[in-house]
Amino acid sequence: MDSVADPGLAAWLQEIRRSEGPAPSLEQIQRLRGPRPRAAGPGLAEVKDLxxxxxxxxxxxxxxxxxxxxxxxxxxxGGGFVFGGLASHDRLCRRLALLGGTAVLAVDYRLAPEHPAPAAVDDVAAVLDWAAGGLQGRVPAELGQLLPGVGLAGDSSGGLIAFLAARRLAAASARPDLLFLAYPNADLTLSLPSIRQKGEGWGLSARDLAYYISLWVPDASPGTLAGLSPVHGFTLPGSGMPVPAIVATAEHDPLRDEGKLLAERLAAAGADVEYVPHAGLVHGFLTLDAVSPAARRAGDALLGQYGVSLRRVADGGV
Structure with a gap:
């Protein structure tokens, strides 16, 4: 095994490799959507559904x-466009709120295959537009007191959905002030080397991901997939000065190369980009804090870094 960050992560990977099963199916997706026990996140001043x-x-x-x-x-x-939700990322959102010093509004967007693209992007853009009304003085009472400036964050498939929503709102008042993309899907064609190098046995199966993508984009022609992939001829989110971004990747992640390439292309197009690679870690490390001390430390640092950057950007800093 290539070197991983700590024994906890190594044990988790061994269990993943022992339990790898048959090809993915709609039945598997329904099982993955089911309730499961999860470690609790930190307590906060307020957590409420709306x-x-x-x-x-x-x-x-x-x-x-x-x-x-x-x-x-x-x-x-995240969740491969087909599963995940408020429960799956509750602990991460609590950590983000606490360590990043930010109010967090988690979006329970519509999932494929029941709701293929662009339904998820529609939902995120609608939530951003609604929240931006509050930032312009029409504060939705549900959100409480807000400072000007909004960040848009997403992990894995959520990173791609966030990017596409930001691109759609590039010329609108609801455009975000900062993007935070953690190990994002950025190439739905799955054509970069890390897909082949890390596509099996590292926690995210390239075979499974290809199936999930086919459910999110039923017209999975190369042109359609490339058009939804930020690394292929993308339009940069933001009019005038591009939206700054933090892009994080993990060494043992099939999506590593596309995340790195996205950061490079954003920077080449004029965006202020903080690229943060993580040696020894795997896809999804932000939600592996309960099994790996190294993942927890890396996540804590990354969430704190994001909070500092959001305050700087929102307050007019560089």
Missing amino acids: VVPGSVPVRARLYRSSAAAQHLTVFVH
């Missing part, structure tokens, strides 16, 4: 570590 109004109402969950005015982060969970 519904963002619109032509398609969107469920969301608000996390606040303080009643004082804070910047807002809209969070988009």
Whole structure:
């Protein structure tokens, strides 16, 4: 085995490799959507569920570590476009609120195959637009006190959905002030070397991911997939000065190369980019804090770094 960050992560990988099963299916997706025991996250001043109004109402969950005015982060969970939700990322959102010093609004967007693309992007864009109204003085009472400036964060498939929502809102008042993309899907064609190098036995199966993508994008022609992939001829989110971004990757992740390439292309297009690679870690390390001390330390540092960057950018810093 290539070197991994700590024994806890090595044991987790061994269990993953022992339990790798048959090809993915709709039945498997339903099982993955089911409830399961999860380690509790830190306590906060406020955690509440709400519904963002619109032509398609969107469920969301608000996390606040303080009643004082804070910047807002809209969070988009991962899960291969087909599973995941408020429960799967509850602990991560609590950590983000606490360590990043930000109010967090987690979006329970619609999932494939019932709701293929662009439904998830529609939902995230609608939540951003609603929250931005509050940042312009029309504060939705549900959100509490907010400071000007909003970040948009997503992990894995949520990173891609967040990027596409930011691109859609590039010329709108609802555009985010900072993107935080953790090990994002950025190449739906799955064509970069790390897909082949790390595509089996490292916690994220390239075979399974290809199936999930086919459910999210039923018209999976090369042109359609490339058009939804930020690393292939993307349009940079932001009009005038591009939206700054933090892009994090992990060494043993099939998506490592596309995340790195996305950071490079954003920087080449003029965005202020903080690229943060993580040696010895795997895809999804932000939600592996309960099994790996190294993943927890890396996640804590990354979430804190994001909070500092959001405050700097929202306050007009470089």
